[in-house]
Amino acid sequence: MHSNVHELIERYLSVSFLVNKKAAALVKCELDEMTNDQYYLLRYMSKRNVCTSTELAAVFAVNKSAITAMTNRLVEKEMIQRLRDENDRRVIYLSLTEKGKRWLAETETKIHHLVESLITQFSEEEIESFIQTYEKLANILQKLEETK
Amino acid sequence: MHSNVHELIERYLSVSFLVNKKAAALVKCELDEMTNDQYYLLRYMSKRNVCTSTELAAVFAVNKSAITAMTNRLVEKEMIQRLRDENDRRVIYLSLTEKGKRWLAETETKIHHLVESLITQFSEEEIESFIQTYEKLANILQKLEETK
DNA sequence: TTTAATAGTTAAATAGTTGAACTATATCGA
Protein backbone atom coordinates (compact mmCIF):
# COMPACT_ATOMS: atom_id res chain seq x y z
CA MET A 1 0.00 0.00 0.00
CA HIS A 2 2.75 2.44 0.96
CA SER A 3 5.02 1.75 -1.99
CA ASN A 4 1.90 2.11 -4.13
CA VAL A 5 1.50 5.72 -2.98
CA HIS A 6 5.13 6.32 -3.89
CA GLU A 7 4.54 4.91 -7.34
CA LEU A 8 1.35 6.93 -7.82
CA ILE A 9 3.30 10.10 -6.99
CA GLU A 10 5.98 9.23 -9.54
CA ARG A 11 3.37 8.54 -12.17
CA TYR A 12 1.56 11.77 -11.38
CA LEU A 13 4.73 13.88 -11.58
CA SER A 14 5.76 12.34 -14.89
CA VAL A 15 2.38 12.48 -16.57
CA SER A 16 1.43 15.98 -15.44
CA PHE A 17 4.77 17.30 -16.66
CA LEU A 18 4.42 15.60 -20.03
CA VAL A 19 0.81 16.67 -20.63
CA ASN A 20 1.58 20.25 -19.60
CA LYS A 21 4.43 20.57 -22.05
CA LYS A 22 2.67 18.93 -24.99
CA ALA A 23 -0.61 20.74 -24.39
CA ALA A 24 1.18 24.07 -24.10
CA ALA A 25 2.92 23.41 -27.41
CA LEU A 26 -0.41 22.61 -29.10
CA VAL A 27 -2.14 25.67 -27.68
CA LYS A 28 0.75 27.82 -28.83
CA CYS A 29 0.20 26.75 -32.45
CA GLU A 30 -3.24 28.38 -32.36
CA LEU A 31 -1.98 31.70 -30.97
CA ASP A 32 -0.63 33.88 -33.70
CA GLU A 33 1.54 36.73 -32.30
CA MET A 34 0.34 36.07 -28.74
CA THR A 35 1.80 33.89 -25.99
CA ASN A 36 0.12 31.19 -23.91
CA ASP A 37 0.29 33.36 -20.79
CA GLN A 38 -1.28 36.24 -22.68
CA TYR A 39 -4.09 33.95 -23.82
CA TYR A 40 -4.77 32.70 -20.28
CA LEU A 41 -4.64 36.24 -18.94
CA LEU A 42 -7.23 37.46 -21.45
CA ARG A 43 -9.31 34.35 -20.84
CA TYR A 44 -9.37 34.96 -17.10
CA MET A 45 -10.07 38.69 -17.46
CA SER A 46 -12.90 37.97 -19.85
CA LYS A 47 -14.56 35.63 -17.36
CA ARG A 48 -14.23 38.18 -14.54
CA ASN A 49 -15.25 41.04 -16.84
CA VAL A 50 -13.07 43.45 -14.86
CA CYS A 51 -10.21 42.77 -12.45
CA THR A 52 -7.14 44.18 -10.74
CA SER A 53 -3.39 43.48 -10.81
CA THR A 54 -3.49 42.15 -7.28
CA GLU A 55 -6.18 39.63 -8.18
CA LEU A 56 -4.27 38.47 -11.25
CA ALA A 57 -1.07 38.10 -9.23
CA ALA A 58 -2.91 35.79 -6.81
CA VAL A 59 -4.55 33.73 -9.56
CA PHE A 60 -1.36 33.39 -11.59
CA ALA A 61 0.67 32.84 -8.43
CA VAL A 62 3.31 35.43 -9.38
CA ASN A 63 4.50 38.81 -8.05
CA LYS A 64 2.54 41.91 -8.86
CA SER A 65 5.48 43.29 -10.83
CA ALA A 66 5.19 40.33 -13.21
CA ILE A 67 1.58 41.31 -13.83
CA THR A 68 2.56 44.93 -14.47
CA ALA A 69 4.98 43.75 -17.15
CA MET A 70 2.44 41.41 -18.76
CA THR A 71 -0.39 43.94 -18.74
CA ASN A 72 1.94 46.59 -20.18
CA ARG A 73 2.53 44.35 -23.18
CA LEU A 74 -1.19 43.67 -23.55
CA VAL A 75 -2.01 47.38 -23.35
CA GLU A 76 0.62 48.03 -26.05
CA LYS A 77 -1.08 45.42 -28.20
CA GLU A 78 -4.38 47.18 -27.51
CA MET A 79 -5.89 43.99 -26.14
CA ILE A 80 -6.75 45.42 -22.70
CA GLN A 81 -7.28 48.81 -21.08
CA ARG A 82 -6.69 50.35 -17.65
CA LEU A 83 -9.29 52.37 -15.77
CA ARG A 84 -8.61 54.06 -12.43
CA ASP A 85 -11.20 53.65 -9.67
CA GLU A 86 -12.51 57.11 -8.75
CA ASN A 87 -13.48 56.09 -5.22
CA ASP A 88 -10.21 54.41 -4.32
CA ARG A 89 -7.57 55.98 -6.51
CA ARG A 90 -5.01 53.28 -5.65
CA VAL A 91 -6.81 50.66 -7.67
CA ILE A 92 -6.77 50.28 -11.43
CA TYR A 93 -9.34 48.12 -13.20
CA LEU A 94 -8.25 46.03 -16.15
CA SER A 95 -10.63 44.97 -18.90
CA LEU A 96 -10.60 43.71 -22.48
CA THR A 97 -10.85 46.16 -25.35
CA GLU A 98 -13.10 45.39 -28.32
CA LYS A 99 -10.03 44.15 -30.18
CA GLY A 100 -9.17 41.94 -27.21
CA LYS A 101 -12.69 40.51 -27.12
CA ARG A 102 -12.63 39.80 -30.84
CA TRP A 103 -9.25 38.10 -30.67
CA LEU A 104 -10.28 36.02 -27.67
CA ALA A 105 -13.53 34.89 -29.29
CA GLU A 106 -11.72 33.73 -32.42
CA THR A 107 -9.03 32.03 -30.38
CA GLU A 108 -11.47 30.28 -28.06
CA THR A 109 -13.11 28.70 -31.10
CA LYS A 110 -9.77 27.28 -32.24
CA ILE A 111 -8.80 26.07 -28.78
CA HIS A 112 -12.20 24.46 -28.29
CA HIS A 113 -11.81 22.50 -31.51
CA LEU A 114 -8.38 21.41 -30.38
CA VAL A 115 -9.52 20.24 -26.94
CA GLU A 116 -12.64 18.67 -28.43
CA SER A 117 -10.54 16.51 -30.75
CA LEU A 118 -8.74 15.16 -27.69
CA ILE A 119 -11.61 14.95 -25.24
CA THR A 120 -13.95 13.08 -27.56
CA GLN A 121 -11.54 10.13 -27.55
CA PHE A 122 -12.80 9.37 -24.03
CA SER A 123 -16.22 8.30 -22.84
CA GLU A 124 -18.30 11.05 -21.31
CA GLU A 125 -18.24 9.27 -17.93
CA GLU A 126 -14.47 8.98 -17.94
CA ILE A 127 -13.94 12.64 -18.76
CA GLU A 128 -16.58 13.75 -16.28
CA SER A 129 -14.96 11.85 -13.41
CA PHE A 130 -11.48 12.95 -14.51
CA ILE A 131 -12.47 16.59 -14.44
CA GLN A 132 -14.27 16.17 -11.12
CA THR A 133 -11.11 14.83 -9.49
CA TYR A 134 -9.10 17.58 -11.14
CA GLU A 135 -11.49 20.17 -9.70
CA LYS A 136 -11.21 18.63 -6.24
CA LEU A 137 -7.45 18.97 -6.54
CA ALA A 138 -7.84 22.60 -7.59
CA ASN A 139 -9.98 23.24 -4.49
CA ILE A 140 -7.41 21.61 -2.23
CA LEU A 141 -4.68 23.80 -3.70
CA GLN A 142 -6.87 26.87 -3.36
CA LYS A 143 -7.57 26.16 0.32
CA LEU A 144 -3.92 25.36 1.00
CA GLU A 145 -3.07 28.83 -0.26
CA GLU A 146 -5.72 30.54 1.84
CA THR A 147 -4.40 28.99 5.04
CA LYS A 148 -0.97 30.48 4.41
CA MET B 1 -25.13 16.26 -25.06
CA HIS B 2 -23.34 18.67 -27.38
CA SER B 3 -23.45 21.68 -25.09
CA ASN B 4 -22.19 19.33 -22.40
CA VAL B 5 -18.99 18.77 -24.36
CA HIS B 6 -18.60 22.52 -24.63
CA GLU B 7 -18.96 22.87 -20.90
CA LEU B 8 -16.52 20.04 -20.22
CA ILE B 9 -13.94 21.78 -22.39
CA GLU B 10 -14.39 25.03 -20.49
CA ARG B 11 -14.05 23.25 -17.16
CA TYR B 12 -10.97 21.42 -18.37
CA LEU B 13 -9.27 24.58 -19.60
CA SER B 14 -9.98 26.46 -16.38
CA VAL B 15 -9.02 23.70 -13.99
CA SER B 16 -5.86 22.61 -15.78
CA PHE B 17 -4.66 26.20 -15.89
CA LEU B 18 -5.35 26.76 -12.22
CA VAL B 19 -3.77 23.50 -11.03
CA ASN B 20 -0.68 24.08 -13.19
CA LYS B 21 -0.08 27.53 -11.78
CA LYS B 22 -0.67 26.63 -8.15
CA ALA B 23 1.28 23.39 -8.34
CA ALA B 24 4.21 25.15 -10.03
CA ALA B 25 4.22 27.74 -7.23
CA LEU B 26 4.27 24.99 -4.58
CA VAL B 27 7.04 23.04 -6.30
CA LYS B 28 9.06 26.22 -6.60
CA CYS B 29 9.04 26.70 -2.82
CA GLU B 30 10.97 23.44 -2.45
CA LEU B 31 13.65 24.39 -5.00
CA ASP B 32 16.28 26.58 -3.45
CA GLU B 33 18.39 28.36 -6.11
CA MET B 34 16.97 26.15 -8.89
CA THR B 35 14.02 26.69 -11.22
CA ASN B 36 11.09 24.37 -11.94
CA ASP B 37 12.34 23.73 -15.46
CA GLN B 38 15.78 22.86 -14.13
CA TYR B 39 14.20 20.40 -11.68
CA TYR B 40 12.16 18.69 -14.42
CA LEU B 41 15.20 18.58 -16.68
CA LEU B 42 17.33 16.87 -14.02
CA ARG B 43 14.43 14.58 -13.17
CA TYR B 44 14.06 13.46 -16.77
CA MET B 45 17.79 13.03 -17.30
CA SER B 46 18.06 10.99 -14.14
CA LYS B 47 15.37 8.59 -15.34
CA ARG B 48 17.06 8.20 -18.73
CA ASN B 49 20.52 8.03 -17.15
CA VAL B 50 22.06 9.64 -20.23
CA CYS B 51 20.45 11.65 -23.04
CA THR B 52 20.99 14.16 -25.83
CA SER B 53 19.89 17.73 -26.54
CA THR B 54 17.72 16.58 -29.41
CA GLU B 55 15.84 14.16 -27.16
CA LEU B 56 15.31 16.82 -24.49
CA ALA B 57 14.04 19.28 -27.09
CA ALA B 58 11.41 16.75 -28.20
CA VAL B 59 10.33 15.89 -24.64
CA PHE B 60 10.18 19.51 -23.51
CA ALA B 61 8.57 20.53 -26.81
CA VAL B 62 11.01 23.41 -27.36
CA ASN B 63 13.77 24.25 -29.85
CA LYS B 64 17.19 22.74 -29.47
CA SER B 65 18.72 26.16 -28.81
CA ALA B 66 16.52 26.50 -25.72
CA ILE B 67 18.02 23.24 -24.46
CA THR B 68 21.53 24.51 -25.13
CA ALA B 69 20.82 27.55 -22.97
CA MET B 70 19.28 25.51 -20.17
CA THR B 71 22.02 22.90 -20.12
CA ASN B 72 24.67 25.64 -20.16
CA ARG B 73 23.23 26.98 -16.93
CA LEU B 74 23.12 23.50 -15.40
CA VAL B 75 26.72 22.80 -16.40
CA GLU B 76 27.73 26.11 -14.80
CA LYS B 77 25.96 25.01 -11.64
CA GLU B 78 27.87 21.72 -11.89
CA MET B 79 24.64 19.74 -11.86
CA ILE B 80 25.23 17.99 -15.21
CA GLN B 81 28.14 17.18 -17.51
CA ARG B 82 28.65 16.82 -21.27
CA LEU B 83 30.43 13.89 -22.88
CA ARG B 84 31.09 13.66 -26.62
CA ASP B 85 30.30 10.37 -28.39
CA GLU B 86 33.55 9.02 -29.85
CA ASN B 87 31.78 7.05 -32.60
CA ASP B 88 29.54 9.86 -33.82
CA ARG B 89 31.29 13.07 -32.91
CA ARG B 90 28.19 15.17 -33.60
CA VAL B 91 26.38 13.89 -30.54
CA ILE B 92 26.98 14.97 -26.97
CA TYR B 93 25.66 12.92 -24.07
CA LEU B 94 24.30 14.72 -21.03
CA SER B 95 24.26 13.17 -17.58
CA LEU B 96 23.98 14.20 -13.93
CA THR B 97 27.10 14.87 -11.90
CA GLU B 98 27.39 13.53 -8.34
CA LYS B 99 26.32 16.95 -7.10
CA GLY B 100 23.32 16.83 -9.45
CA LYS B 101 22.35 13.37 -8.20
CA ARG B 102 22.62 14.46 -4.59
CA TRP B 103 20.55 17.58 -5.15
CA LEU B 104 17.89 15.67 -7.06
CA ALA B 105 17.62 12.96 -4.41
CA GLU B 106 17.11 15.56 -1.68
CA THR B 107 14.62 17.47 -3.79
CA GLU B 108 12.63 14.41 -4.79
CA THR B 109 12.10 13.64 -1.10
CA LYS B 110 10.65 17.12 -0.55
CA ILE B 111 8.47 17.00 -3.64
CA HIS B 112 7.18 13.55 -2.76
CA HIS B 113 6.12 14.77 0.68
CA LEU B 114 4.38 17.68 -0.97
CA VAL B 115 2.50 15.56 -3.51
CA GLU B 116 1.74 12.94 -0.87
CA SER B 117 0.02 15.51 1.33
CA LEU B 118 -2.26 16.32 -1.60
CA ILE B 119 -2.77 12.87 -3.05
CA THR B 120 -3.70 11.21 0.24
CA GLN B 121 -6.79 13.39 0.43
CA PHE B 122 -8.30 11.16 -2.26
CA SER B 123 -9.23 7.50 -2.16
CA GLU B 124 -6.74 5.18 -3.80
CA GLU B 125 -9.35 4.21 -6.43
CA GLU B 126 -10.06 7.82 -7.32
CA ILE B 127 -6.39 8.70 -7.76
CA GLU B 128 -5.69 5.51 -9.67
CA SER B 129 -8.43 6.17 -12.21
CA PHE B 130 -7.50 9.86 -12.42
CA ILE B 131 -3.90 9.04 -13.25
CA GLN B 132 -4.97 6.36 -15.71
CA THR B 133 -7.05 8.85 -17.67
CA TYR B 134 -4.22 11.36 -17.44
CA GLU B 135 -1.84 8.76 -18.88
CA LYS B 136 -4.25 7.98 -21.71
CA LEU B 137 -4.29 11.68 -22.52
CA ALA B 138 -0.49 11.74 -22.48
CA ASN B 139 -0.43 8.84 -24.95
CA ILE B 140 -2.87 10.59 -27.27
CA LEU B 141 -0.72 13.71 -27.23
CA GLN B 142 2.39 11.64 -27.85
CA LYS B 143 0.82 9.91 -30.87
CA LEU B 144 -0.54 13.19 -32.20
CA GLU B 145 3.01 14.50 -32.24
CA GLU B 146 4.41 11.45 -33.99
CA THR B 147 1.93 11.76 -36.86
CA LYS B 148 3.12 15.29 -37.54
C1' DT C 1 33.04 13.18 -53.85
C1' DT C 2 29.92 16.61 -53.92
C1' DT C 3 25.43 16.95 -51.66
C1' DA C 4 21.97 15.96 -47.83
C1' DA C 5 20.99 15.40 -43.40
C1' DT C 6 21.94 15.50 -38.49
C1' DA C 7 23.69 17.36 -33.84
C1' DG C 8 24.60 21.03 -31.58
C1' DT C 9 25.91 26.18 -30.78
C1' DT C 10 25.67 31.25 -31.18
C1' DA C 11 23.49 35.69 -31.19
C1' DA C 12 19.77 38.99 -31.07
C1' DA C 13 15.29 39.75 -29.68
C1' DT C 14 11.31 39.10 -26.75
C1' DA C 15 8.56 37.30 -22.70
C1' DG C 16 8.25 36.09 -18.00
C1' DT C 17 9.87 36.36 -13.34
C1' DT C 18 11.78 38.04 -8.71
C1' DG C 19 12.95 41.25 -5.11
C1' DA C 20 13.80 45.63 -3.47
C1' DA C 21 12.84 50.29 -3.55
C1' DC C 22 9.59 53.45 -4.75
C1' DT C 23 4.92 56.63 -5.32
C1' DA C 24 0.40 57.39 -4.23
C1' DT C 25 -3.58 56.71 -1.66
C1' DA C 26 -6.41 55.00 2.17
C1' DT C 27 -7.22 53.53 6.98
C1' DC C 28 -6.73 53.25 11.77
C1' DG C 29 -5.66 54.33 16.54
C1' DA C 30 -4.32 57.59 19.89
Place this chain on the structure above:
DNA sequence: TCGATATAGTTCAACTATTTAACTATTAAA
Protein backbone atom coordinates in the same frame (compact mmCIF):
# COMPACT_ATOMS: atom_id res chain seq x y z
C1' DT D 1 -6.80 65.29 13.38
C1' DC D 2 -2.27 63.48 12.82
C1' DG D 3 1.17 60.14 12.33
C1' DA D 4 1.90 55.31 11.60
C1' DT D 5 0.68 51.55 8.92
C1' DA D 6 -1.38 49.11 5.20
C1' DT D 7 -2.63 48.62 0.40
C1' DA D 8 -2.32 49.11 -4.92
C1' DG D 9 0.52 49.52 -8.30
C1' DT D 10 5.11 50.78 -10.79
C1' DT D 11 10.11 50.88 -11.75
C1' DC D 12 14.52 48.88 -12.19
C1' DA D 13 18.22 45.46 -12.41
C1' DA D 14 19.15 40.87 -12.88
C1' DC D 15 18.08 36.61 -14.41
C1' DT D 16 15.66 32.43 -16.92
C1' DA D 17 13.24 30.71 -20.89
C1' DT D 18 12.21 30.88 -25.54
C1' DT D 19 12.36 31.57 -30.82
C1' DT D 20 14.45 32.25 -35.24
C1' DA D 21 18.16 32.43 -38.30
C1' DA D 22 22.71 31.69 -39.30
C1' DC D 23 26.43 28.99 -38.22
C1' DT D 24 30.15 24.79 -37.35
C1' DA D 25 31.15 20.15 -37.39
C1' DT D 26 30.26 15.65 -38.61
C1' DT D 27 28.03 11.77 -40.94
C1' DA D 28 25.40 9.51 -44.64
C1' DA D 29 23.91 9.04 -49.29
C1' DA D 30 23.67 9.96 -54.47
